[in-house]
Amino acid sequence: MSVRTVTQAIPAIRGRVQAGAPLAPFTWFRVGGPAEWLVRPADEADLVALLAGLPAGMPLTVLGAASNLIIRDGGLPGVVLRLGGAFGRVEVEAAGLVAGAAALDVTVAQHAAAAGLAGLEFLSGIPGAVGGAVAMNAGAYGAEVKDMLDWAEVATGEGIRRLAAAEFRFAYRHAALPPRAVVTRARFHARPGDAAAIAARMAEIRAAREATQxxxxxxxxxxxxxxxxxxxxxxxxxxxxxxxxxxxxxxxxxxxxxxxxxxxxxxxxxxxxxxxxxxxxxxxxxxxxxxxxxxxxxxx
Structure with a gap:
């Protein structure tokens, strides 16, 4: 497919579109070929516009923290989607918090700890971001995303849709997302806890990771x-x-x-x-x- 043809196939968005972008620097392994197109939407509306305008046959890959990923040496065809900025917010609520897909799991755990909310300490042991954690039902140290998720919002070409945790049909390291859907936000429930005990549990997880991994x-x-x-x-x-x-x-x-x-x-x-x-x-x-x-x- 020529550059001209591909360029016309990608809808105009307010975010950044980059051809032939190196991907190895984003991955934890530091290996892999380039993206045919690396796209960074400006916000949710920009993301929906992108998804609505993509041809059905164009490959679409969502790249999060790229911690649990091997990108092959020939790279990724089609559109590689990377969320940042507007997708990284974390908002603490009375009995939980809402986190954007680009927020790191450890950042969510830290916000919960600072607010005296217990139950999300396990996220500090997962080296990824919220979107990927929901999409694969990430887990560590005796807990999984399915245990603490209330709902997650996903973007499709039709708009933003909120799905209850049960709708993801979670299994071990698996979640069922609608076709070509992209996780944008998630809400996790938590419970009031002792700040010292929460901090101690997170320190225990950090020490265990450093000692064994x-x-x-x-x-x-x-x-x-x-x-x-x-x-x-x-x-x-x-x-x-x-x-x-x-x-x-x-x-x-x-x-x-x-x-x-x-x-x-x-x-x-x-x-x-x-x-x-x-x-x-x-x-x-x-x-x-x-x-x-x-x-x-x-x-x-």
Whole structure:
């Protein structure tokens, strides 16, 4: 498709539209090819106008904090949507708070703690943003988004729609969104709590992450979902994959359900290493691990 044709296919919006934009700097792995078009809507009305005007066959990818994601080396075709600014507000209410899709999960936890609201501490252990947390039912330290969500608003080409938590049909690391819908805001309920106890729980979560996970490395968080009744990291460790390398891609020695870019790794190497881990676990334990990290785009 020519640049002229694609340009005409993208509706005029007030936000920023950038062709051939590098995406690797946005991702935690620091790998991946460019976006055909990177679009940053100015606000909700701008987002709705964009969605209403996109051709039905044009690929659409929403890029949040890009923490649990491998973008393949050939990049992402079509429109890559990145929300910022107007989508990052957090508003504290009497028995909870409303957060924009671009607000970081840890920021939501911090706002709740400052207001003396308990129950959202687990969000401080999730390295992502609210939109992605809702879209994948993110969870950590014994709680999931489904446990605390009242409603979320999504944008479609028809406008903004508010969905109750039950309408997302949440399952483990899964939520059902309407086709080509983009999460814009979410409301989480919470309960009054002791400020000192809330702060202590968040400090405990932070310390646990730093002690057990490679939080300062180029990584993508948990690579594989935990199978029913098992821990992915234990299966990986038992299959002899701790520290396994493929070029500059490595299975973390600190937590072997994490992949690392030790410097100069490609998306292809990271994905191939993950598939090698899956093959070894299947051969050793007879368990087929499912990817938790999303792998998007085309190969180089």
């Amino acid at each position: 490679p939080v300062r490395a180029r990584t993508g968080g948990s690579t594989f979902k935990n199978p029913p009744g098992a821990k992915a990291w234990e299966l990986i460790d038992a299959a002899g994959c701790r520290g396994l390398r493929l070029g500059a891609a490595q299975v973390s020695e600190k937590h072997c359900n994490f992949l690392l870019n030790t410097g100069g790794a490609t998306a292809a190497a990271l994905e191939a290493l993950g598939e090698e881990v899956r093959a070894r676990v299947l051969a050793h334990a007879g368990v087929a691990l499912d990817w938790e990290i999303k792998r998007l785009g085309v190969p180089a």
